[in-house]
Amino acid sequence: MVFSKQIAVIGGGSWATALIKILTENNVKVKWWMRDTDAVAHIRKFHHNPHYLSSVELHPSKVKPYTQLKEALKGVEWVILAVPSAFVEEALKDADPAWFAGKKIISGVKGIIPSTSQLVTDWFSENFDVLPENIGAIAGPCHAEEIALEKYSYITIASSGTETAESFARLLTCRFVKTSFLTDIHGVEYAAVMKNIVAMSCGIAHGVGAGDNFQAVMVSNAIIEIERFLDTVSPLKRNVNVSAYLGDLLVTCYSQFSRNRTFGNMIGRGYSVKAAQVELKMIAEGYYATKCIEQINRVYRVDLPIVKFAHDVLYRNEKPLKAFEELKGRFV
Structure with a gap:
């Protein structure tokens, strides 16, 4: 199968799993990084997350889990952060800004960096040299548990770069998710x-x-x-x-x-x-x-x-x- 996009997802929880479910409704390949090596092995063998939203079937042709972040980021156009805000710094502590060069970053973190009281997108832009117009954030009334049940949901993508917001909104549009976009990221x-x-x-x-x-x-x-x-x-x-x-x-x-x-x-x-x-x-x-x-x-x-x-x-x-x-x- 030839995929239209390759997307990396950082994080192994329920929201990361839900976003992957949405993305794989479309013609994309997901490279999924998480810290839990046992969970990665389980996903490779059984094709579902053993700890969160385990009813969600992960298509092996579309989803490939990784334990090495650098490898997960190779060749992708988009990177989604789906880690609780308290763990963002820990998850990315060994990451090199060069790994994110030329990529667009979307924050699925509905929180704030505790150590600096910064918005996640501002923190990421400052630490990894990504232009603000290449960074976006996911918003809207959308619980992961309802995505797993395919309950009809609405998601908004915000970015100061209109093209970034509009393009990623299209990637998250599927039969049970309607998307929109706006520029009011902060x-x-x-x-x-x-x-x-x-x-x-x-x-x-x-x-x-x-x-x-x-x-x-x-x-x-x-x-x-x-x-x-x-x-x-x-x-x-x-x-x-x-x-x-x-x-x-x-x-x-x-x-x-x-x-x-x-x-x-x-x-x-x-x-x-x-x-x-x-x-x-x-x-x-x-x-x-x-x-x-x-x-x-x-x-x-x-x-x-x-x-x-x-x-x-x-x-x-x-x-x-x-x-x-x-x-x-x-x-x-």
Whole structure:
């Protein structure tokens, strides 16, 4: 078979697996790098991920797993990062900028680099000498678990380079995924970071006894808070009520698959952060995002009551119920 494109995917989790499922609906070959050598051996033999979305069949003619990143990157036109933000630096610590020369990079990381409080695309551009117009980000209300079930989904690709965004959007279009593109890459990335904080905060509130009525109020106020922050850190004419912003916020706050909401609910019910992380067994991006956004906002001083609520509980050891009582008075 002659493939129209070769694409490298970095990361071995559920979102990486879901993206590979989407890509292989089209005429592309995926070179899949992950650190887990046992998982690579399993995929080569049985053609599914042993740890995440194991029901997804990986076509051996279209998907080839690798344990050596340099080999996975050879000959590809596109590289997709699908590693939790807390592990991006570790995953790429031995990578040479020359490996990414001439390639276009797409971040599927809906998080922020914890050590530097940088957006993933900015961090990547700075460390690997890739021009901003050759970097994009995936946005939209799209949980990996529903992709595995082929539930109809919407994805937005954002890039300051219109050609990059439009071209990659076409690669992700398939029978169960509709795509669109826009140029507001920083707005989309910051919104994705903040929606995880909001979903986690919804979980904390639910854990202390709040119901659906309060969650609706929190989410309504959250999109206002997100817009206020975006207008300050990345001034641009944008409509935050479209799916790349509001849609992603809604699904993360309400879906049964939302790990951020689940993590927050555990915290609200009295779990320690460590205990919640151990039980969840997956990364809740909102935990790291809370500290990063709080640090960024020391410069901008935007009124962010939901971020403050999460930060007080997670990093200042304030009792969830006490913080919740303070938060209630901030909403309209």
